[in-house]
Amino acid sequence: MQILTGKEVAEKVYETLQSDCNAFVEKYGFPPTLAVILVGTDPASQSYVQGKKQACLSLGFGHRDYHLDAETSQDELLELIHTLNNDPSVHGILVQMPLPPHLDADLVIQNIKVEKDVDGFHPQNVGNLLIGKPGFISCTPLGVLHILDYYALSCEGKHVVVLGRSNIVGKPMASLLMQKGRDATVTICHSKTEELEQITKQADILIAAIGKPLFVTESMVKEGCIVIDVGINRVEDPSRKRGYRLVGDVDYEHVAPHCKAITPVPGGVGVMTIAMLMKNTMQAALQLAQKEM
Numbered sequence: 208m209q210i211l212t213g214k215e216v217a218e219k220v221y222e223t224l225q226s227d228c229n230a231f232v233e234k235y236g237f238p239p240t241l242a243v244i245l246v247g248t249d250p251a252s253q254s255y256v257q258g259k260k261q262a263c264l265s266l267g268f269g270h271r272d273y274h275l276d277a278e279t280s281q282d283e284l285l286e287l288i289h290t291l292n293n294d295p296s297v298h299g300i301l302v303q304m305p306l307p308p309h310l311d312a313d314l315v316i317q318n319i320k321v322e323k324d325v326d327g328f329h330p331q332n333v334g335n336l337l338i339g340k341p342g343f344i345s346c347t348p349l350g351v352l353h354i355l356d357y358y359a360l361s362c363e364g365k366h367v368v369v370l371g372r373s374n375i376v377g378k379p380m381a382s383l384l385m386q387k388g389r390d391a392t393v394t395i396c397h398s399k400t401e402e403l404e405q406i407t408k409q410a411d412i413l414i415a416a417i418g419k420p421l422f423v424t425e426s427m428v429k430e431g432c433i434v435i436d437v438g439i440n441r442v443e444d445p446s447r448k449r450g451y452r453l454v455g456d457v458d459y460e461h462v463a464p465h466c467k468a469i470t471p472v473p474g475g476v477g478v479m480t481i482a483m484l485m486k487n488t489m490q491a492a493l494q495l496a497q498k499e500m
């Protein structure tokens with residue numbers, strides 16, 4: 208059984224980004240810059256936002272942090288986004304999800320300039336992905352592809368089962384895998400799928416993105432399959448100094464012995480998500496800087 212270490216893949220990505228960033232600064236005199244907007248004080252969101260900041264700092268990317276209080280109005284948020292859209296020193300804009308319920312996430316995303324939508328959430332980027340045209344691709348599915356490529360795990364002709372149908376992971380993941388060049392046969396399952404186990408057991412590659420801790424058990428996988436665990440769930444654990452531990456959507460301990468390869472949590476897909484965000488920000492900066500010239 209092979210452990211697909213996201214950390215190792217991310218390090219390679221960061222090496223390339225480091226030299227791209229240095230070359231960019233050399234050429235333009237300013238760094239690729241990411242603006243991160245967080246509304247409210249959700250602890251998990253705060254820790255992700257912190258991770259993104261750290262990545263920017265360690266690469267020498269510019270970083271703008273906007274912490275808005277939970278009562279921020281829709282108009283105030285949209286105004287900030289418009290300011291950042293028009294700020295030539297900002298290349299990527301990310302609004303941390305989920306937003307408090309009084310804010311309309313779809314409207315917020317639609318208002319981010321497509322060229323600065325480094326999350327790949329804007330409908331135009333989502334549409335371009337579906338028709339195989341260039342654009343920003345959601346960081347988590349992009350990270351999964353990088354892991355598969357790094358470990359030379361081909362999807363061609365393979366049955367890939369995606370568990371989960373979110374706009375951010377499940378749908379773009381399925382769409383990427385079925386594209387010409389990837390050539391997977393894709394099945395998407397979700398909470399209403401009947402006889403789920405019968406389907407997941409057919410998977411050569413199983414991608415778990417349902418957000419339920421330890422959902423995928425031993426009886427759901429085929430011997431020798433490849434399992435990609437996208438889940439990041441906090442479960443209470445008083446024995447840990449943070450008071451919780453991270454578990455995936457896969458019951459790793461019992462599933463791993465049956466796999467050809469599997470991603471761990473933490474240290475798997477999660478770290479790739481941030482690496483891909485940096486890669487998208489680099490891409491945004493290059494495209495915007497070229498347009499300015």
Ligand SMILES: Nc1nc(=O)c2c([nH]1)NC[C@@H]1CN(c3ccc(C(=O)N[C@@H](CCC(=O)O)C(=O)O)cc3)C=[N+]21
Pocket residue numbers: 254255258301302303304305326346439453472473474475476477478480481
């Ligand atoms: N607009 C938006 N874009 C996002 O990309 C986005 C978001 N909203 N909302 C929340 C999710 C979640 N997410 C993660 C990023 C990194 C780790 C990560 O680095 N995880 C580490 C562990 C981190 C830890 O120890 O807490 C790991 O898996 O090894 C996890 C999760 C990005 N998200």
